[in-house]
Amino acid sequence: MIKIKDLEKIYRTEEVETVALNKLSLEVKEGEFVAVMGPSGCGKSTLLNILGLLDDPDGGSFMFNNIEVAHFNERKRADLRKHNIGFVFQSFNLIDELTVFENVELPLIYTGVKSAERKKRVEEVLDKMQIMHRRNHYPQQLSGGQQQRVAVARAVVNRPKLILADEPTGNLDSSNGNEVMQLLTDLNEQGTTIVMVTHSEHDARYSHRIIRMLDGQTVLENIMV
């Protein structure tokens, strides 16, 4: 599903050049659950942003479903993104002004799904995440675990092939964290590919494969048994 070769990303300011990704190569197969680990500043978030088509690389090749996307413009990336990729963030990133239902509905709106169909699919996914009873609440009225469940619901409502999770349990206590990890595992078992950045060895154990990064390169891969 994802094939990366010699990927480069360099952040430049007037005085400093920071190499975030240094000729990184990586492959993720469909249906895999991959965890990316490494110290702060090793380039994991940059990698995730590029995988999520939120950012473009400065060099190298990025094949997504056998299509070269490294040089896609913003519009093409947005199009590919909204149909194929779901995001889960550490800080949930729900829109405060929208209710639970509306937050989850958002990706469907942007992919042009009709209203009746939207309602059906949102309710379906809220049901699955067991937050149906909270559908008319605003994010601030929910606990952290509930908020992250809404965020996961939002990430999967469009039935993406790939979910990118950026420290999904970072702001949660351990029991809520385990719950979210269980959700991701369930999704993976149903066929969704997952790439997750994490600091937590515990969470990483849910994955099939751990990629360890340092200074913009992969240094080690552990295959989980």
Place this chain on the structure above:
Amino acid sequence: MLRNYFKIAWRNLWKHRSFSLIIVCGMAVAFAAAILLSVTAHQELTYDQFHENKDHIYQLYDIDQRPNGIEYGATMPVPMAPTLKNEYGDIVYITRWGSGEGEYVRYKDKELDLSTRAVDPDFLRMFSFPVVAGDKSPLKELNHIAITENCAKTLFGNEEAIGKTLEIQFGGEWRSMLVTAIVKNIPTNSSFKFDILTRFENFPGYKTNSDRWDNRNHEVFLQLNENVSKASMEKRLPAFSQKYMAGKIEDLKKAGVQPDAEGYYTRMKLIPLEDLHFTNISNTGAGVSRFYPYLLVLISAFILFIACVNFVNLSLARSFTRAKEIGIRKVMGALRWQLITQFWGEALIVSSMALLVGVGLAYWLLPYYQAIFYPGISMRVLGSPLFLAYLVLGFLFITLLAGGYPAWVVSAFNTVQTVKGKLATGKSNALRNTLMVVQFVLSSLLIICTFIAWQQLQYLRNKPLGFNKEEIISIPISPTLESEKAIQLMRTKLAQQPQVISITAADINMGKGRDGSLQTSIMGFDYKDKIIRTHWQLVDYDYLKTFGLQLVEGRDFSREYGTDSLALIINETMAKQLGEGSAVGALLPVEEDKNYTVIGVVKDFHFKSLHQEVAPLTLSLNHVWPLQYIFVRVQPTALASAMEMVTKAYKEIDPRSMFEASYLDENTDRQYERETKLSKIFVSGAVLTILISCMGLFAIVLLVIVQRTREIGIRKVLGASVPHIVALVSKDFIRLVALAIIIASPLAWYIMNQWLKDFAYRITIEWWVFVLAGLVAIFIAFITLSFQSVKAALKNPVKSLRTE
């Protein structure tokens, strides 16, 4: 999708109620002001535009080369109109327009002061004052009149007006007139105002002047053939002057004047109807400067612009705080145009609310506005397609700018950054600051203009005029009274009153009385091979004493001299014109067979408004036409009770009169109505712009403080005092205001200097006005800033640090 946008827009507005309120209020006030001002400007600029033949109608005027310069005049001799029509086939219609006496109308027991105008039957053919009832081509007979609907209602109530007979006073004589037609009420933007139209043959002095070319007492309007241009007609008119005004040309030659570039001593020209309202030459036009309506449009544009800047700035600032939302939407797949549409939608909601409130506000304020600034404007123009198109386009533009632009800026940022809520704000600050400077430039401009206009007005009001104006009551004598008798009666009645110092009378009021009339009478005659022109005023005994005028030479009129009816008192300027060493004793051949003798010279005084320099003036005791105003000088100790007493005395002489007496200082103030109106416009403009600018400033500071909460907290922890923090936050903004003042000052100086050129007597603009205006602007801005900055500075730093 749209519903989703509106929903989130509404919630956003509600969540940030204070911002929304500031924007809606500011825009609503701006819309209301802009509506009222542009309706006024529209009214002014469309004066006389409702006549179907407007493009072919002109007023006749002449240009004379005089020893003291070129003189324009629109009054014409009686034979002018008929002779012109005979000579030129291209004149389709021509009419004389006589106004003045003949104001009183009697029907049964009612006696009313209505304006009767004397015209030729062509008048109703060329001008679009449609006949709604009665004879469709009215004024066939000399005793026929046409009246307006309002006039019919006033006179006859619900009775049928056509066929009724009423009496009108012409030159002291009552004549029966038959109503044969009713014309539609006159639009408020008409230069021609009348209640009753009568044939010109009824105009006082018609018979005696019917073949005299040297006596001028009315105006002439004509309609040209559609294919004849103004210029081509004007080229043909000098031949007419040569033929019929040879005497005048001779006189001018004798006076040694130089002909104009084309060799003419006098020539006639045409004023297009569209210029009538704005010209000083015509007596019918108002002499309104085109500058005023355009100024109104400009000020309303200022106000709207300032409100829009608030809108743009606040939306821009807020969209940065909403960066996270924008980022998330982008991650979810929103395209740029979708985001812009969303923000534009929000702007649309806010502006629609503001527009609704603004229109409501304008309607609500209309009566007050009419009372203070401009009677007679109507909102009807708001419904016109042009106005609506202008409104809709302007509206869409504003909302697109205010809503779309910020979204356009923010949506261009890197998605990853926006999701984190972090944005580089440097570029937008430059834009925000520029817009704020422009706002304050406009506000400071108006503040400075207000100061200068106010100073000039005070100067006009307080400049010593050379006569006593505070203690003199001026009383118009009703035309129904015999004036000499009325003056005599008043003298007897008031003689015993201890409050009364002296009484006199004149044919011309001083300043502009409550009857609204401003008259001028100018006399010309030859004196020692020179043409002398002088203001001519008929006065009664005690004129000098009553007004407190100072004699510099000779003596006052006195009852002890039997010959004083041919005696004259002149002012210093007149004496200078005569060019004598001593003017006293000079014999002036004012009438062909009579010499008048100058018996005294008075110190110059301002008998006209301070727009003009003091001109030559001659006072005569020979009442060749009736005096019209009585002046009573009273003791300064009891001005109010004196007015009461004089009112009572006059009512006894003329119980039916509408008594319109006033103190002279009111009258002289009334001469500056235009200036007073202008300074009111400036004041309101200044107040509105500074208010709206400060609302914007207030909101921006609020946002800046939110953004800098952490910085302020850290600084406090490190020991910054409250004044330090206030200064920190205020400094940047005060700098912008100061910059604005520096930009506004030369602009204001230039504009107001142009304006002051209108006055013969004027202030010089002082440097401290700019400093004062600057201090005012900075002070107001600082107060606005302090509300927020002090609050932020007093906040517990532990709390503000925790917010990150």
